Amino acid sequence: MKKLNLCAHPVLNTPPLSSVRIDDSVWNRYVSLIPDKVIPYQWEVLNDRVSDAPASRCLNNFRIAAGEAEGCHKGMVFQDSDAAKWLEAVAYSLASRPDPQLEKNADELIALIGRAQEKDGYLNTYFSLNYPDEKWKNLTEGHELYCAGHFIEAAAAYFQTTGKKAFLEIVCRMADLICETFGAQEGKIHGYPGHPEIELALVRLYRVTGTKRYLETAGYFVEERGRKPNYFLEEMKRADFRHIFPVFSTYDPAYSQSHLPVRQQETAEGHAVRALYLYCAMADLAEEYGDSGLLNRCRLLWDNIVQKRMYITGSVGSSGHLERFTVDYDLPNDSNYSETCASIALAMFGQRMAKVTGEASYFDTVERALYNTVRSGISLEGDRYFYVNPLEVMPENCIENTSRSHIKPVRQKWFDCACCPTNVARTFTSLGQYMYFINDDELYINLFIQNEASFELGGKQADLSLKTDYPKTGRIKIAVKAGGQAFSLNIRMPFFAEDFSVIINGETHGQSFKPEKSKGYFRITKTWSDDEVIVSFTVKPRLVYPNPRVSQNCGKAAIARGPEIFCFEETDNGPNLSSLSLDTGSPLEECLCDDVPGGIVIKAKGKRLVIPAQPDSFCEKYIPCQEETVLAAVPYGFWGNRTPGGMLVWIRC
């Protein structure tokens, strides 16, 4: 009998990454960019060998901590995590493309990390080197548990894809120390991290090792958060407390989602990445414990984000200051944060929610985040990054030391706080995690990325070949070879695919199978031998209008096409993009254009306010005059890859 989870649907698994071989006209670029360019480039950065990029010092910190170099820790308090995310990306990359030299570099780094680890398992070069007396004393800002979480994720990934145990043993020693140090028992610290991440990592470590205390400590961290009196406020009162970030001298517990116990939270608050990593762990714990209360809380938080606090590009974090959620329907386009990491975290949360509920609609948002903001986070060449992903940019307005200092009109080589580049790398090398769910008699297709895959379902092998040029079109051909095994194939029906249809071996239905629609999936249960499934739906440009509650977007519209949001770039439309308006009465024309990333330009009639001769910012005797123009929109995920200039998503209409 199949194990049922709390939503009364079969427990789903993500297949091993090595079972999925992506070969997709759009995604190949990223999938091969990561091992070809991003991982080697980031290796050079972490080793401080890229001139004119901010110095990382990340690996040097480990060398110093291992006693193999001189000096003190330099860089951010969470600098160690850059090495962890790099290793996680390497782990995924090795799954699809073996590379002995890369694996050797990774093994050597892992050994170095091991030598930098203290005897009791403690691993954090910032505290080990600079503040050994302050370990665990600044959970608010210290990021020890955050870095530990990334080490654990990387080690779990490295073990899963290489089978090597050295890294896993390092992080288990560290996790054991964390489990001994934190918990409800007397003598333990009754705290939790300022930046969630350890929680989801400990669940992952439990899943890899089977060691229950990792799961229990994850649960402890999640449940303890937000209890009164607030741990962080109490911690800061201690005489020996030292602020790492002066901005937190007045601390808002909502920043770290510690304003309320998680089971009382109804809205997504505070720092967006912190919030979403926490919610990921909540979804994981809901799954592991069959905890419907926790799952319902996840649903509430998800709905709050997706309905009221998310940008159309699948990004979150309306406030540049503190990189955080603000309030419902507050979605400024040109001063937002919309961090690449936050969209990755949103995709991670969505993938977990779909996995635990079996509901396809979560993947509409996962896809929105991946195809728009996460792709925007990295250049087509793989060596430049956006940390912040605005929906409207006037490059001349984005100057240093102002409210818009965080907005960069062109992608950067690296960042002092470099969480995003490595996060993109680990995400694009692990796309297989998002594409499929399996169990003994179920196979779920969540994303339409061309690939070949081999799964074990109920002990037997099923081979899949998925061919598509999605999202250019909605034509997907799936060849299944399964040697007579019975299972259900579930194909996600995207929210925009109104004419979604499926033909199996030339038939829409037949004696051997009865299609049904279930939880947003098109479900075909049959005995599979050598079958062909043709999925088709229309992908065409459409207008999207804002809710007038969003003050920033009243009187505007956006153009979408399939999962992709389109935007207007200065290089196609001239300067002063805000002076443009879209004629919503005229058709959106789709043009194939090889010169433009993504290959499709959407053209539409519009108007342009004529720039007057007067220099004045407001003109007492000026009546605006307009001229007709043709507007051209390109996919947001590829913006900023040509001549630098302005960009906007929401256009007046």
Added chain:
Amino acid sequence: MKKLNLCAHPVLNTPPLSSVRIDDSVWNRYVSLIPDKVIPYQWEVLNDRVSDAPASRCLNNFRIAAGEAEGCHKGMVFQDSDAAKWLEAVAYSLASRPDPQLEKNADELIALIGRAQEKDGYLNTYFSLNYPDEKWKNLTEGHELYCAGHFIEAAAAYFQTTGKKAFLEIVCRMADLICETFGAQEGKIHGYPGHPEIELALVRLYRVTGTKRYLETAGYFVEERGRKPNYFLEEMKRADFRHIFPVFSTYDPAYSQSHLPVRQQETAEGHAVRALYLYCAMADLAEEYGDSGLLNRCRLLWDNIVQKRMYITGSVGSSGHLERFTVDYDLPNDSNYSETCASIALAMFGQRMAKVTGEASYFDTVERALYNTVRSGISLEGDRYFYVNPLEVMPENCIENTSRSHIKPVRQKWFDCACCPTNVARTFTSLGQYMYFINDDELYINLFIQNEASFELGGKQADLSLKTDYPKTGRIKIAVKAGGQAFSLNIRMPFFAEDFSVIINGETHGQSFKPEKSKGYFRITKTWSDDEVIVSFTVKPRLVYPNPRVSQNCGKAAIARGPEIFCFEETDNGPNLSSLSLDTGSPLEECLCDDVPGGIVIKAKGKRLVIPAQPDSFCEKYIPCQEETVLAAVPYGFWGNRTPGGMLVWIRC
């Protein structure tokens, strides 16, 4: 022969405040509010006797410094300046309305300040009490010279209106110390203040005392600023430098206008109040030295502000972060700073520019600032203040610890940094400074505020009675009694007064006088005995359109009427103000309405986007629908004095 200044026009003076008695239906409220409520309220605040307002500790710091109380300095590094600005307001207030008890309080505070002064003249309670070894060692952030400037302004005012010398003697001792400490000579500090203010104050002290070294030191501070190497960056390199504000650990010299020597600056940069206080001093020095190079630099900076970096409400400072100018045409409405003090400083700069050039047009901007942003800075009851004056507010979006923390949707009782309330008080008690210029044979009327005034022109008395309900109408009746004296009466022609006309004793021109228009003034030269001048022009609502270079305002319009900008408040127009649009084809209807501050409401037809049932912030299947509505606009200067709610100036059209 009359002394000519560098613009080949007669040197102008501001008449003594006591010669102007305001009695105006609109301004009486403020003019009497200040002595009736604001000065007493602020006295209580400075004495820490207002519960639930942030503690000031200002006077207590002086008591401690005088050895009359125990403790250390508390409050901002520039807390002393609050006492200075309060005394300056008191000085002006006593000119128009004697008040023995108030004068006694002021005398006692002045005596206390004298006792808090060090033997060598040094006067600053922050450094005297907390950091005596750090005097003059942090000009970047220390505000010693800034506070000194405010003490000097207050003492000059107090001397001018009461004739008492005690305060003047205190500040002269301090100014002498400053002149000994700073300058080009070897052994002196070759620095200048992080926050300009001392410069204009030293010019003022020179004008009151005739002591030339004060003028020279003002000139030194102005000319030294921005020379290479940058003083502030060098200062911060010193081993014993201690940051007062952590945000300045990375310091942008443009923040304090020290990026270039002032004679090379072409655009208004950095912190808006700092910039404008500096420019005031530059205009003063241009006048004193007949320095046309410096004056031309002032013109360039003025034009840059007024044409490209000023809001329609006469406010400046587009960036909430660092309260600063950004770039041309960057005028966000809902995240700007637009500090009340900055509009006061803009009015001060404009008054100086008009005084030195004899050009009326500067007063169009002075009036714009005073009637809109400065009035917005204080409640009609005088006890609540805006520090920041946005042009668009969604109250629910303005939450703490976000990019919009600086925007308060309702006026506050007081501020930790309380520069604005006292600045408003000193401005409204010294309106006479702005209303008139005089010299031996010239009288200039700059603002139309009902008043009676007596001037000495060429040794003889001229009495003026100006009656008007401006800006409700543009009818101004001026009765002149001058006993047969010949002089020119110059009446400013506001930029919007297209049909400006003048009738003198029933005639538009006559044998005894020939009217002419000169530098924006309507000039009547004649022998005045007992004459009546009737000025009239139409004041009616008009639409103002933005330059499409201002990305934030494309597709919008604003309503103005005379010098006043109108705005839409939630209390009149319902919630979700951004969902409204104005029908620019329909007439702007002017309605008298006693219930509304200012007495005039402008109504116009418009449309409202209907809020849909869907909660989603963007709606894939939603087509916006609109309903007709009537919009009501009220003067911006009075906004937020009724039921709290949203507000906007620029409306979609």
